[in-house]
Amino acid sequence: MNPELDKKLKSKNIRPTAMRQLVLQVLIDQNTAISLPELEQKFEKADKATLYRTLKTFEEKRLIHHIEDGTGAVKYALCHEKCNCHLEDLHVHFLCTKCNQTYCLDEIQIPDIKLPSDFLLESVNLVVKGICSNCKK
Ligand SMILES: [Zn+2]
Ligand SMILES: [Zn+2]
Ligand SMILES: [Zn+2]
Numbered sequence: 557m558n559p560e561l562d563k564k565l566k567s568k569n570i571r572p573t574a575m576r577q578l579v580l581q582v583l584i585d586q587n588t589a590i591s592l593p594e595l596e597q598k599f600e601k602a603d604k605a606t607l608y609r610t611l612k613t614f615e616e617k618r619l620i621h622h623i624e625d626g627t628g629a630v631k632y633a634l635c636h637e638k639c640n641c642h643l644e645d646l647h648v649h650f651l652c653t654k655c656n657q658t659y660c661l662d663e664i665q666i667p668d669i670k671l672p673s674d675f676l677l678e679s680v681n682l683v684v685k686g687i688c689s690n691c692k693k
Contacts, residue, residue, distance in 0.1 A: 568617040575602070579610045580619075588657040589623050589631035589649075625651045625658045625683045633660045646680055652688035659688060 557572070561580050565572040582598055583590065595607055611632055614620040618641045623631045639645045648664040651657075666680045 565619070568614075568619045570613060570617050570619060575606060576610055576613070579607065579614070583614075583620060583632070583634045586633075588659055589625075589633035591629040591631045593629065595632075623649050623658055623660075623683075624681055625649060627651065627656060627658075631658050633658070636660075636662050643677065643679070646682075649681075649683045650688065651683050651685045652691055653685055654687055654691040657688060657690075658683075 557574075558577060558581070561577040561584075562572045565576055565580065570576060578599070579595070582595065592604075592608060592611065595611070596602075596604055599607060611620065615622060615632070618635060618639065620632045620634055621639070621641055623633060625631060635641065635645075644665075646666045648661045648666065650659040650661050652659070661684075666682050669677060669680060671677055
């Protein structure tokens with residue numbers, strides 16, 4: 557058991573289990589978002605349903621958020637420390653058209669969107685596409 561991972565899980569009211577710690581470690585090691593099939597590849601022996609439930613728990617507890625980047629696969633990424641997954645925490649995502657990786661651009665907020673007065677904003681999904689710094693080298 558890694559005390560750092562333990563602390564991070566407990567800070568989001570997630571009971572630390574060995575599996576949750578392992579999944580969290582993978583998410584920390586990645587600097588891009590990860591899809592469920594990609595996660596499954598890293599855990600060949602683990603039950604797929606368990607991995608899926610782990611992601612769902614993490615998302616419910618706002619440890620991670622999901623991204624629909626238009627590739628068809630839902631991807632998941634770690635929330636930054638102070639994220640509550642509210643509208644004001646939303647940020648731009650970047651999809652690299654070369655490596656197909658999706659990045660959280662936490663420091664770039666979604667611009668203010670002025671809807672007609674009788675419309676209610678619930679979420680915004682803003683994906684910017686281009687070539688990532690890795691592929692640009
Ligand atoms: Zn979040
Ligand atoms: Zn790339
Ligand atoms: Zn993100």
